[in-house]
Amino acid sequence: MKVLVAVKRVVDYKVQIRVKSDNSGVETQNVKMSVNPPDENAIEEAVKLKEQGLANEIISVSIGDDKSQDVLRTSMAMGIDRSILVKSQNTLEPLAVAKTLKIIIDKEKPDLVLMGKQAIDDDSNQTGQILSALLNWPQGCFISNLKIENNKVFISREIDEGIENLETSLPAVLTCDLRLNTPRFASLPNIMKAKKKPLETIDIDTLGIDTSSKIKTLKVIEPPKRKAGIMVNDVKELVQKLKYEAKVI
Amino acid sequence: MSVLVVAEHDNKNLKSSTLNTISAAEKLSEDIHLLILGNKIEELAKSAKSIQLVKKVIICDHEKLENQIPELSSPIISNLAENYSHILAPSSTFGKNLLPRVSAQLDVTQISDIIGIESQDTFIRPIYAGNAISYVQTDQKINLMTIRPTSFEKCEEAGGDAAVENIPFIDSEVKTTFVSREVSKSDRPELGNARVVVSGGRGLENSDNFKLLYDLADKLNAAVGASRAAVDSGYIGNEYQVGQTGKMVAPELYIAVGISGAIQHLAGMKESKVIVAINKDLEAPIFNIADYGLSSDLFQAIPEIIKELDLLNQIES
Numbered sequence: 352m353k354v355l356v357a358v359k360r361v362v363d364y365k366v367q368i369r370v371k372s373d374n375s376g377v378e379t380q381n382v383k384m385s386v387n388p389p390d391e392n393a394i395e396e397a398v399k400l401k402e403q404g405l406a407n408e409i410i411s412v413s414i415g416d417d418k419s420q421d422v423l424r425t426s427m428a429m430g431i432d433r434s435i436l437v438k439s440q441n442t443l444e445p446l447a448v449a450k451t452l453k454i455i456i457d458k459e460k461p462d463l464v465l466m467g468k469q470a471i472d473d474d475s476n477q478t479g480q481i482l483s484a485l486l487n488w489p490q491g492c493f494i495s496n497l498k499i500e501n502n503k504v505f506i507s508r509e510i511d512e513g514i515e516n517l518e519t520s521l522p523a524v525l526t527c528d529l530r531l532n533t534p535r536f537a538s539l540p541n542i543m544k545a546k547k548k549p550l551e552t553i554d555i556d557t558l559g560i561d562t563s564s565k566i567k568t569l570k571v572i573e574p575p576k577r578k579a580g581i582m583v584n585d586v587k588e589l590v591q592k593l594k595y596e597a598k599v600i
Numbered sequence: 601m602s603v604l605v606v607a608e609h610d611n612k613n614l615k616s617s618t619l620n621t622i623s624a625a626e627k628l629s630e631d632i633h634l635l636i637l638g639n640k641i642e643e644l645a646k647s648a649k650s651i652q653l654v655k656k657v658i659i660c661d662h663e664k665l666e667n668q669i670p671e672l673s674s675p676i677i678s679n680l681a682e683n684y685s686h687i688l689a690p691s692s693t694f695g696k697n698l699l700p701r702v703s704a705q706l707d708v709t710q711i712s713d714i715i716g717i718e719s720q721d722t723f724i725r726p727i728y729a730g731n732a733i734s735y736v737q738t739d740q741k742i743n744l745m746t747i748r749p750t751s752f753e754k755c756e757e758a759g760g761d762a763a764v765e766n767i768p769f770i771d772s773e774v775k776t777t778f779v780s781r782e783v784s785k786s787d788r789p790e791l792g793n794a795r796v797v798v799s800g801g802r803g804l805e806n807s808d809n810f811k812l813l814y815d816l817a818d819k820l821n822a823a824v825g826a827s828r829a830a831v832d833s834g835y836i837g838n839e840y841q842v843g844q845t846g847k848m849v850a851p852e853l854y855i856a857v858g859i860s861g862a863i864q865h866l867a868g869m870k871e872s873k874v875i876v877a878i879n880k881d882l883e884a885p886i887f888n889i890a891d892y893g894l895s896s897d898l899f900q901a902i903p904e905i906i907k908e909l910d911l912l913n914q915i916e917s
Binding site: 515 | 694709741845893
């Protein structure tokens with residue numbers, strides 16, 4: 352089985368983001384960037400499938416500028432065999448990302464595609480679902496458990512009401528929840544080894560797809576701040592305030 | 601033009617997220633159609649037709665639609681799309697799972713998790729877990745939108761008499777079969793929809809201690825929530841998680857107990873009207889956004905609150 356993992360380079364989840372002063376977006380220059388967290392779960396799952404002998408080749412793909420090589424190197428340090436960078440100067444919307452991935456998938460012919468359920472920058476939560484529809488492959492979203500046996504795929508999905516269990520088959524597109532696994536840290540020797548693993552670069556303009564933006568961002572602003580509250584001295588005061596000041600109980 | 605709302609339901613009742621989404625649709629058009637895809641949904645359709653804002657209820661009733669497999673339901677939505685300027689679904693796991701497939705089928709870019717509607721083509725949505733707010737505009741032929749339920753009021757469920765139209769099921773070849781659903785049963789209000797939410801964090805120390813929270817929740821007719829730390833420590837199931845990776849809530853009263861207030865938790869509850877934080881640690885960031893903070897040992901404070909609430913009730917009765 353061949354597994355393809357899609358990864359995105361995003362502002363590290365620990366960074367307190369800043370809105371640009373001209374309100375055109377969020378500051379991403381001179382900010383720590385990392386692998387999108389649920390994409391790390393997708394990488395980890397692919398590496399586990401290889402360790403279990405279920406996958407024989409695992410590859411990662413990212414779309415972005417040259418700097419996105421970082422996240423692909425990180426994925427290879429975690430155990431991915433080789434990587435593909437689709438070079439694009441522009442930020443792509445989910446539909447364009449899925450179309451780009453489809454072209455790579457048509458060429459690479461993986462049996463399974465894994466990715467994070469959403470990117471923590473744009474929070475769209477669309478790409479896996481769109482890709483599944485474009486490929487006409489089964490979709491499994493927000494998965495927290497995966498078992499593959501005799502070409503059958505058993506997944507547990509995190510849904511608002513609890514957990515949903517589905518059975519499907521390969522090839523499939525699965526999007527990963529943070530609860531799927533605990534991503535490993537890349538060891539220093541593996542980081543060194545990853546530098547020698549193959550990383551192919553493809554220019555997005557050679558793929559012949561429309562990657563233009565369909566959505567215009569008019570402005571990006573800071574969310575309204577809550578005004579500071581008060582500290583109460585004891586439970587009695589708290590309950591009195593809730594009853595007679597806030598009038599919520 | 602008309603607006604189509606895709607209903608979230610359990611084949612018996614509409615989920616409240618559907619009512620929030622209908623309110624969002626009202627900002628776009630007076631001609632709102634509600635699409636219900638499900639199995640044995642005659643009764644459901646009957647109650648849906650009395651929603652005042654809905655002009656037409658479109659139902660597709662087929663046993664294969666019982667479990668909301670998106671590969672089966674999305675082509676039915678795409679097939680209706682040309683009649684509408686906007687197609688809306690709640691940005692619950694139901695809508696997130698479904699609507700992007702329609703985006704692929706119609707070749708239009710979807711706008712996710714809308715918290716405000718400025719005009720027919722301009723929408724407001726949070727990015728970076730709500731740490732920034734983005735105003736976006738689009739001129740696509742159809743606007744596909746998921747709506748954050750807590751950002752819109754629930755619409756009235758009565759007062760209307762909409763037309764009901766049955767549409768035929770379109771079968772698609774699907775390789776996915778439903779196995780089971782593990783749903784936690786509770787008499788308490790639904791987390792996403794409760795007037796009061798009582799949430800516990802790692803400060804609760806173990807799952808047994810969550811009983812304290814349940815007692816408080818029952819006194820206040822509140823839903824119970826939890827931080828990711830509490831869920832990851834195994835104190836309570838993931839369906840109770842409030843935050844960036846869990847549910848978004850915006851109740852009238854949110855009581856955070858033993859929760860430090862990680863950014864990812866705040867993302868899920870900071871829209872609450874009144875926030876109470878109870879924590880031993882005066883430095884906990886949760887106090888920065890709380891309207892009322894109490895620096896106290898929760899194991900003493902919670903039973904005391906329950907006692908005070910009982911006293912209040914006695915005075916009133």
